[in-house]
Amino acid sequence: MISDDAYLAMTRFGMGYRPDLPEQVGEAPRAWLRRQLSSDMQPRPPVTLIPDLKARWAIRFPTPEEKRMAPERDSYQTFVQYSDRIRDARIMTALQTETPLRERLVHFFF
Known part of the structure; x- marks a missing residue:
């Protein structure tokens, strides 16, 4: 059974309860939160669904040749699909991270 402090640390300062978090939080939820903010904590980036830069x-900027090859492509619909993929990737990254407090701060400020 997890303590009230551990539960609060996971839900209020993280991205919510996950089955693997009680092991990470342990008996020291405040230390777990501080560890996430320390400069020596380098979280492993999760596998992401964000398309590569190319x-x-x-x-966002199809070449004239690409426009000729797919003239029926609706640029607005393409942008919406692109935006949806980015949103979904950010959500999955936040849910799978080893540092939920950092992710929560990222989502708060950006």
């Missing part, structure tokens, strides 16, 4: 650039 694909993102092509979606």
